[in-house]
Amino acid sequence: MKKTALIMAGGRGERFWPKSRKMLPKQFLSLTNDEKTMLQLTVERILPLVDMEDIYIVTNNYYKSLVLEQLPDLPNQNILCEPIGRNTAPCIGLGAVHVASKYEDALMIVLPSDHLIKSNELFMQTLSDACLVAMEDSNLVTIGITPNYPETGYGYIKINPSKKKRQAFCVEQFTEKPDYKTAQQYLESGRHFWNSGMFIWKVSSILYNMSTFLPDTYDGLMKIKDSIGSPKEFRVLEDIFPGFTSESIDYGIMEKADNIYILPGNFGWDDVGSWLAIERIKGTDGEKNTISGNTIAINTHNCIIEASDKLIAAVGIEDMIIVDTADATLICPKNKSGDIKKILEHLKKENNTKYL
Amino acid sequence: MKKTALIMAGGRGERFWPKSRKMLPKQFLSLTNDEKTMLQLTVERILPLVDMEDIYIVTNNYYKSLVLEQLPDLPNQNILCEPIGRNTAPCIGLGAVHVASKYEDALMIVLPSDHLIKSNELFMQTLSDACLVAMEDSNLVTIGITPNYPETGYGYIKINPSKKKRQAFCVEQFTEKPDYKTAQQYLESGRHFWNSGMFIWKVSSILYNMSTFLPDTYDGLMKIKDSIGSPKEFRVLEDIFPGFTSESIDYGIMEKADNIYILPGNFGWDDVGSWLAIERIKGTDGEKNTISGNTIAINTHNCIIEASDKLIAAVGIEDMIIVDTADATLICPKNKSGDIKKILEHLKKENNTKYL
Numbered sequence: 001m002k003k004t005a006l007i008m009a010g011g012r013g014e015r016f017w018p019k020s021r022k023m024l025p026k027q028f029l030s031l032t033n034d035e036k037t038m039l040q041l042t043v044e045r046i047l048p049l050v051d052m053e054d055i056y057i058v059t060n061n062y063y064k065s066l067v068l069e070q071l072p073d074l075p076n077q078n079i080l081c082e083p084i085g086r087n088t089a090p091c092i093g094l095g096a097v098h099v100a101s102k103y104e105d106a107l108m109i110v111l112p113s114d115h116l117i118k119s120n121e122l123f124m125q126t127l128s129d130a131c132l133v134a135m136e137d138s139n140l141v142t143i144g145i146t147p148n149y150p151e152t153g154y155g156y157i158k159i160n161p162s163k164k165k166r167q168a169f170c171v172e173q174f175t176e177k178p179d180y181k182t183a184q185q186y187l188e189s190g191r192h193f194w195n196s197g198m199f200i201w202k203v204s205s206i207l208y209n210m211s212t213f214l215p216d217t218y219d220g221l222m223k224i225k226d227s228i229g230s231p232k233e234f235r236v237l238e239d240i241f242p243g244f245t246s247e248s249i250d251y252g253i254m255e256k257a258d259n260i261y262i263l264p265g266n267f268g269w270d271d272v273g274s275w276l277a278i279e280r281i282k283g284t285d286g287e288k289n290t291i292s293g294n295t296i297a298i299n300t301h302n303c304i305i306e307a308s309d310k311l312i313a314a315v316g317i318e319d320m321i322i323v324d325t326a327d328a329t330l331i332c333p334k335n336k337s338g339d340i341k342k343i344l345e346h347l348k349k350e351n352n353t354k355y356l
Numbered sequence: 357m358k359k360t361a362l363i364m365a366g367g368r369g370e371r372f373w374p375k376s377r378k379m380l381p382k383q384f385l386s387l388t389n390d391e392k393t394m395l396q397l398t399v400e401r402i403l404p405l406v407d408m409e410d411i412y413i414v415t416n417n418y419y420k421s422l423v424l425e426q427l428p429d430l431p432n433q434n435i436l437c438e439p440i441g442r443n444t445a446p447c448i449g450l451g452a453v454h455v456a457s458k459y460e461d462a463l464m465i466v467l468p469s470d471h472l473i474k475s476n477e478l479f480m481q482t483l484s485d486a487c488l489v490a491m492e493d494s495n496l497v498t499i500g501i502t503p504n505y506p507e508t509g510y511g512y513i514k515i516n517p518s519k520k521k522r523q524a525f526c527v528e529q530f531t532e533k534p535d536y537k538t539a540q541q542y543l544e545s546g547r548h549f550w551n552s553g554m555f556i557w558k559v560s561s562i563l564y565n566m567s568t569f570l571p572d573t574y575d576g577l578m579k580i581k582d583s584i585g586s587p588k589e590f591r592v593l594e595d596i597f598p599g600f601t602s603e604s605i606d607y608g609i610m611e612k613a614d615n616i617y618i619l620p621g622n623f624g625w626d627d628v629g630s631w632l633a634i635e636r637i638k639g640t641d642g643e644k645n646t647i648s649g650n651t652i653a654i655n656t657h658n659c660i661i662e663a664s665d666k667l668i669a670a671v672g673i674e675d676m677i678i679v680d681t682a683d684a685t686l687i688c689p690k691n692k693s694g695d696i697k698k699i700l701e702h703l704k705k706e707n708n709t710k711y712l
Binding site: 017315330332335339340342 | 652655678680683684685687689692695696699711
């Protein structure tokens with residue numbers, strides 16, 4: 001069966017300020033690789049399985065030119081722009097009807113555009129296995145990351161280890177972000193996986209489930225589908241999409257549907273959720289620093305320093321994040337990285353849009 | 357008697373890196389005042405007492421153009437360039453022979469170019485009092501700053517409180533930088549003052565003492581004096597000055613001569629010796645920060661932040677010094693400010709002269 005991919009690239013991502021900006025969010029940055037952006041790496045990674053003409057990017061009008069610039073080989077019509085963000089269910093629905101208007105049925109691999117994957121080979125293997133499960137019946141398949149520490153910032157998915165289909169386990173429950181003690185129990189149980197936000201299904205399966213659990217959204221999506229390729233396509237999208245209820249695919253479909261399967265992912269995954277991820281990904285030097293750019297660090301330990309051309313001279317500092325860009329420099333202790341959003345709040349309050 | 361001034365402006369000053377550079381040392385920076393440099397403030401301060409044409413600046417060839425630029429009203433021939441640094445005794449000697457070649461005798465007020473004085477009025481009063489003492493006999497007068505904390509980084513001068521001449525006390529002893537316990541004793545004694553490096557004497561007095569205590573330097577200075585205004589002036593200076601023994605005026609003359617008097621200075625003095633001085637001078641805000649330039653500081657306390665045009669965004673930091681310039685940014689905890697010189701050592705070692 002034809003394989004297609006839907007890459008979600010509409011996220012704002014404020015946690016990588018000052019490198020990420022309102023008009024340049026995380027997925028368009030080269031955070032984990034010196035040359036390629038996270039979106040480019042995501043596309044490149046899927047190419048052994050999916051033809052470029054079958055890769056769809058869902059984004060919005062603000063970021064369309066960035067997508068065009070970063071993916072010059074992608075057909076223009078494969079860039080789908082949401083008129084307004086309505087969470088993942090309408091986003092995936094929009095992709096689904098575009099695939100459905102092209103193929104009678106096809107496999108859809110839904111991927112975030114801003115995650116790191118270390119082994120492309122193992123990732124391809126996992127996706128291929130997932131496709132086999134997704135092709136049977138109307139199974140909805142997700143990838144669950146095997147946890148290696150009690151992370152409290154992710155949702156978890158609980159499996160039923162005795163109910164398997166090929167390499168996939170039957171999903172017993174989706175759970176919210178746990179507290180630390182619960183996360184430790186999850187880790188020890190061996191029955192909980194991190195929710196990666198990656199999904200594999202047939203277009204027919206997801207649309208069938210939408211018609212069941214999100215019927216209003218489904219009806220709207222069908223009208224959008226009918227307009228695709230016609231002169232009124234853009235106007236129909238602008239009319240209908242903003243009326244969709246904001247809903248995540250997890251809550252709207254996955255937690256309610258039957259036939260939900262999960263494939264354990266052990267390909268080296270990181271959601272690159274904050275500056276702290278950079279040291280996990282890039283590793284540290286002998287002083288336990290992760291340093292790039294024009295930097296002098298003396299008696300400096302456990303720091304993340306991302307310099308650009310300007311010299312960053314650090315003396316005697318510990319456990320800090322320092323990020324320098326052309327017009328702004330961040331200085332923040334690692335244990336306060338969650339407060340970076342307070343800078344953005346302050347800038348918004350002062351209407352200082354230049355740095356947002 | 358005619359009053360002249362000799363302002364010493366040849367110092368390198370590495371402690372204000374990255375604002376101070378080899379080609380732009382502290383005295384040429386606006387550290388304490390938004391508009392005027394420390395040298396400009398020093399000249400402006402003395403003008404009620406000394407005519408511009410009687411103010412001499414001792415510097416070197418590297419900084420001559422900076423002096424010309426910052427003091428456009430100063431006569432060109434009043435800028436004296438040492439071919440090489442030989443500490444304060446030859447520096448002051450060079451100034452003295454220039455004054456001696458212009459006036460049969462005159463008062464000389466010798467001042468550093470990089471100190472802060474809060475009350476110009478009280479400072480003028482102190483200098484006027486000092487001039488009265490200096491005019492009598494061949495007295496050598498210095499200004500001693502009344503200590504208000506047990507500073508271990510300054511030399512101290514001990515007075516004999518029972519031997520006074522006008523407002524001045526007879527100097528009993530010059531002492532080296534004390535340890536903390538000794539500094540506390542000095543503070544409690546009421547008999548010790550900080551050595552400010554400011555001196556007042558007649559040209560005849562200092563040259564007489566040089567002939568006694570530094571006879572070789574005196575002989576060379578006389579040859580320089582004879583050449584002043586002649587076509588060979590520059591060549592004689594270049595020939596003779598580098599041969600002088602490097603010697604401070606304190607060790608070479610003041611600790612050995614008789615008739616040394618000290619006037620207590622209570623005009624609000626700061627030697628602006630490091631970035632830490634900036635918060636003493638500029639004061640702190642409600643969060644105990646001293647902040648200037650384009651800055652957002654959130655949950656940030658006890659910090660010195662000198663930004664320029666680029667936005668410095670500090671979140672959750674304490675007790676730090678952050679200084680941003682066009683090509684380099686310093687990040688250093690306050691208690692490690694002495695290590696700023698290690699950056700310069702590193703740059704020198706790497707032959708990275710751009711930032712020196």
